[in-house]
Amino acid sequence: MGVPYTAAPAMTHAICIDKAVTKSVLMSHGLGTARFFVVHPGERVPEDHSLDYPLIVKPLHEGSSKGLRKESVVKNLESLKNAVKWIHENFKEGALVEEFIEGTEVTVGLLEAEGDVRVLPLLEIDFSGLPEGVERFYSDRVKNQGLDVYIKYHAPARLPEKMYRTVEEAAKRAFRILGLRDYARMDVRIKEDKYYILDVNSLPLLVPEYSDITKMAKAAGMSYDDLVLSIIRSARRRYGI
Ligand SMILES: Nc1ncnc2c1ncn2[C@@H]1O[C@H](COP(=O)(O)OP(=O)(O)O)[C@@H](O)[C@H]1O
Ligand SMILES: [Mg+2]
Structure with a gap:
């Protein structure tokens, strides 16, 4: 229809909607996944x-x-x-x-700007404050049914410098390989000296305050408007409008 749109093209969404296909693509390029x-x-x-x-x-x-x-x-x-x-x-x-993967969970927000990919401060999701007996991962009840008040966020994530850079580089490569555009978010876990990309979101939610990518933008000193405008600017550049 020729209508310009933000974020990835249909083929990339088709890959990312299938976690196994996404993981196979990442693995075939030597990127880490469970x-x-x-x-x-x-x-x-x-x-x-x-x-x-x-x-x-x-x-x-x-x-x-x-x-x-x-x-x-x-x-x-x-x-x-x-x-x-x-x-x-x-x-x-x-x-x-x-x-x-029993380890540290971080989520990685990526923004395309001037054709380059920029990684926002990595956001660590710290499950250690959850009540006894509750699973230490983003289950449905932890994320969406009230238990999220016990989660602590750290931006930038508390990772050793070298691993921090490794995760940034891996996420950037994954962004390019999968054909993501404008913005995206990936969930990664780190155990010992390895990282595992577990989930790639080709069209992440942009709910103010709630969505992880808005938290990462804030940590980078960007307002909600800055974030949205950055996404639109990247798309406009692609379309030459
Ligand atoms: N292999 C794994 N090891 C450890 N935790 C995992 C693994 N896969 C998923 N999780 C946990 O489950 C959450 C949701 O899984 P994810 O694959 O991101 O699905 P969704 O598409 O629903 O976000 C992750 O944020 C993480 O906390
Ligand atoms: Mg996820």
Whole structure:
């Protein structure tokens, strides 16, 4: 239709809406992501898989922590089968099974400016203040049902300098490889000396205060308007308007 729009082109959204395809693209370029396999509805969980427990079981195509609950993290074959069955029954889509990375979680906001990719201050999501017994990851209830008040954010993330730079560089490369544009956000976990890109958002929400990318922009000294204008400026430059 020729209508200019912000953010990635359709092909990139098509890749990013499928967590397994995204991970395969990243892996084929040597970028870090957790080891995984997919179980489609009607298929059986392979009993001889080579992944190491604990594993996390997520819907292949959702976002906003949908389908993520305490029981998503499993430590044996029986609970793995139950978690996969639950995804098939509730979402009618494939279940992504991947190694659970027990480590620091950061989210990475990227802005395209003048054709260059700029990384906003990395935002660390600190789950340590959650009440006893609550899962230490962004499950649906932690993110969306009130428990987020216990989460502490640190921008910039408290990572060793070298790892901080490694994550920035990896996210920039992923941005280019996936064909992202204008802005994007990625969830990354760091364990020991490795980083794992777990989720790429090709069209992140821009809710003032609530959305992580608005928190990162603020840490970079940008107002909400600055953030939105930066996205629009990048798109206008592409279209020459
Ligand atoms: N492999 C993993 N290891 C550890 N935590 C994970 C893993 N995958 C997901 N999580 C946790 O679940 C949250 C949501 O998963 P994510 O893949 O980002 O899905 P969504 O698209 O719903 O945001 C992450 O922010 C993280 O806290
Ligand atoms: Mg995510």
